[in-house]
Amino acid sequence: MTDLVAFLATLHPLSQGLTAALLENTVQEALPARHLLLRPGQVARRVYFLETGLVRGYTLLHGREVSSWFMQAGDFVISIVSFFTQQPSEEYLELLEPAHMHSISSEGLQRLYNEFPEFNYIGRRLMEKYYVLSEQRAQRLRSHTAAERYELLLRDFPTIFQRVSVQHIASHLGLAPETLSRLRGRSGPPRAERK
Template identity: 75%
Template sequence: MLPFLAFLDAIQPVSPALRSALEAATSSEMLPARHLLLRPGQVARRVYFIESGLVRGYTLLHGREVSSWFMQANDFVISILSFFTQQPSTEYLELLEPAVVHSVTHTELQQLYQAFPEFNYVGRLLIEKYYVMSEQRAQHLRARTAHERYQELLRDFPTIFQRVALQHIASHLGMAPETLSRLRNKQP
């Protein structure tokens, strides 16, 4: 069984027919670190499930990379605006580690929703989950101090400093790498 089917089954039991259709529609790949799943100007045609590895979403702002988010094993990854509007992306989706990913195209996903009404429930719950995460990130960046943002990141992603470059973490937290280094040095 594909790993994401067990993940989906935990949300809502997947019927045998839907399971077969998902298996038929899914592509699986082993990809190297630094591989770009998406570049600006490309249309996001796939939704990815990360079996193993780590993905960073980022944009360029005045020539500087600004990390929007990090997703790891058992997360779904898309460029939200590009995927749902089928318009060119403004962001990069980069693998920070070698990864095993499973993906379904936008067209296949829409066909699955149409053919299997029960799958719409699963899709809605996943969209709600990631929308809430996105809103929490935006609120934390606006309303929290640098120290609070740092503490929340450590709580939510305790292994991040072993897996992600300091400059990517700093840009995600909205601070200079030097500020992040000072915060880390103050920790007991």
């Protein structure tokens, strides 16, 4: 819990009351790799903070998995549309590594917003951060070449090839695995990649 409290305190000082309420409303979980936090048709009722681990968000398109995003330690994980509309999800949230995390329910989150004005500021800062990340991903797919998308991903997530399969990375970049292999061949592959 200290990682979560410390991270939130970087966004805004936490009162003792808010810290205590976070402890009351947050559940600690340790889950194995390949565990699905969410499947299509389920309603996302929790938001997760990763202390350790790696999560992939993906959808199925014509029977193929298309990776939308990857989140790692220090990130919040959520199916945004499903969580905020409380409608069934269209995406999967899958742990790619064993994870330790804290989660809070939709109801618990609303309680914190209602009882602690400073938590609204924290929530707004987090929404801004993840909205910007979402827009950046969309812009890269629309306006960058395959080589540029690859270089930006390596800049933002230098250890990705050690932690994520080439298939998942290729689908995230909107590339065929063969195209990704050619790009990597030009710049030299990172060592100890995952198959």
